[in-house]
Amino acid sequence: MAMPRQSTPLAWLRANLFSSPLNTLLTLLGLWLLWLVVPPLLQWAWLAADFVGTSRADCRSGGACWVFVREHLPQFLYGFYPAGERWRVNLGIGLLLVLALPLLVPRLRQFRRGWVLALLAYPFVAGWLFYGGLGLPVVPTARWGGLFLTLVIAGSGMAAALPLGILLALGRRSELPVVRAVCTVFIELWRGVPLITVLFMASVMLPLFMPAGVSLDKLLRALIGVAMFAGAYMAEVIRGGLQGVPAGQVEAARALGLSYWQQMRLVVLPQALTMVIPGIVNVFIALFKDTSLVLIIGLFDLLGIVQAAVTSPDWLGFTREGYLFAAAVFWVICYGMSRISRRLERRLDTTADRQQEMA
Amino acid sequence: MTEPAAVFEHVDKWFGQLHVLQDINLSVGRGERIVICGPFGSGKSTLIRCLNGLEPHQRGRIVVNGIELTDDRRAVDRIRRQVGMVFQQFNLFPHLTVLENCTLAPMAVRKLPRAEAEQLAMDYLARVRIPDKAHSYPGQLSGGQQQRVAIARALCMQPEIMLFDEPTSALDPEMIKEVLDVMVELAGSGMTMLCVTHEMGFAREVADRIVFMDGGRIVEDTATAAFFEAPQTERARQFLGQILAH
Secondary structure, three states, X not given: OOOOOOOOHHHHHHHHXXXXXXXHHHHHHHHHHHHHHHHHHHHHHHHOOEOOOOOHHHOOOOOOEOHHHHHHHHHHHHEOOOHHHHXXXXXXXXXXXXXXXXXXXXXXXXXXXXHHXXXXXXXXXXXXXXXXXXXXXXXXXXXXXXXXXXXXXXXXXXXXXXXXXXXXXXXXXXOOHHHHHHHHHHHHHHXXXXXXXXXXXXXXXXXXXXXXXXXXXXXXXXXXXXHXXXXXXXXXXXXXXXXXXXXXXXXXXXXXXXXXXXXXXXXXXXXXXXXXHHHHHHHHHHHHHHHHHHHHHOOOEHHHHHXXXXXXXXXXXXXXXXXXXXXXXXXXXHHHHHHHHHHXXXXXXXXXXXXXXHO | OOOOOEEEEEEEXXXXXXXXXEEEEEEEOOOOEEEEEOOOOOOHHHHHHHHOOOOOOOEEEEEEOOEEOOOOHHHHHHHHHHEEEEOOOOOOOOOOOHHHHHHHHHHHOOOOOHHHHHHHHHHHHHHOOOHHHOOOOHHHOOHHHHHHHHHHHHHOOOOOEXXXXXXXXXXXXXXXXXXXXXXXXXXXXXXXXXXXXXOHHHHHHHOOEEEEEEXXXXXXXXXXXXXXXXXXXXXXHHHHHHHHOO
16 A cells, blocks of 8 residues: 655556556546546536526527526525515625634634624524514515525524434433433434425424414424424434443543533533534535425425526526536535534544644 | 541442442541552442442442432532542543643532632642643543543542542553652642552552452451551452562
């Protein structure tokens, strides 16, 4: 496995791609497949594509017509959110990005307490910005859509799933039989049901059980369903992390006189959560992609609204462009989450070789 | 004579069917240094783990500093504040720096302000001769250094009694001495200490009494010199013969 360090490109090629007859064959096969796929794709998506114009009449070169995406971009991003109020969405998302900064910049750690408070306040601020009231015109949730709706569902799902998962995981390991039973049943129930079923239940069944005159917003019901579902998955991921913390850690914390919640908050959870960052992000990514299922209860997330656009009469026939765009947006966001998780993992690693990595 | 630091009265403990502590009677005077020894599985670790409630006992009374150890959470909490413990595997918190390991409990349990807790921690880190590592993580320290930090961490709660559960058993031979030196110094300061250890040199140097256990019972409880010169039981003679042979 000796890797030539900083050698010539030729030596690198020989060592990595042509080291044996079989490897040479595989390399050639790979190149051939790339040659089959990439040039036509490039031709279609870029070289022969249309970028300028305002209507389908401008799509004439036979390649992809990105005019379609450009024309629909506001709709893809905001759904039917009134154009004059879209700044509220931008502001809300922008605030979230600012709040995410401390995850990436370790030096901001000293403002930890303020940061936690801001995180706790954010859902209320965002809810007010997005929905309105108190001086802002109300935008009913039926008009929310596109990437904005995807972010709302996924974001609130993640924000709720993490604490819910932590509590459920702790509960499932509790010494109190009742707590343990309740948490186990909850987890197994929600995990054993497909998300589609959860969403159907939330939109169709739940209203039947509500007292007359009381109606929960359709989006809110979906949000609750998604949060419960993701929380059950999250609980099992976190439980895995809890099991990975050596028993000696709890013993040391107990011997120091820490209460149960102090033991969990200060000693066990920081270690358990760090251990399962990949698993947590896995749930987040799955959740983010699963939000597209809300289409079936009549909410138009990014994918839903793209689908509506490609089937609209005046833009028929731009399916490929629409889906490719949706896929690209999903991929960029999911890959971004994956990168952030890798970065967090490296930063929270306190073992000896950390110094080397940082150097 | 003031009240003893800790008392065991007819204590019994079972792990399932296994009777691991049998009719334990032991009184620990203030400032007394006791070494508990015995063969593997004799119940010596379990004995000191019962003293701060890490293991529950099923029968008998354990009284620490006048507080009886019961199921009452508050009694357990009060006892744990007065009893420090050092483990075989150190059990430092790997996600916290050395300093944070030492300030965690004083801030969370005793509610000391950070500055005061850090001052206290630095004092004890200096006493275990490792103040320069305050901002390192445990994973970056040697075993001996980690164990000294663990001792400092326990001392930061300013306990009345210190328990040592085989503190040198997981260490490489060349690191044992640095830990024992710290323990000898601590013994010299008048701390009440219960040490489970196989380090007979240490026992001979600092212990006032040796408690010898076998099969869950206290077989012998005698002054140090008498124990080493003339053990009363055949079992203790055998044990000493084996452990001092090499």
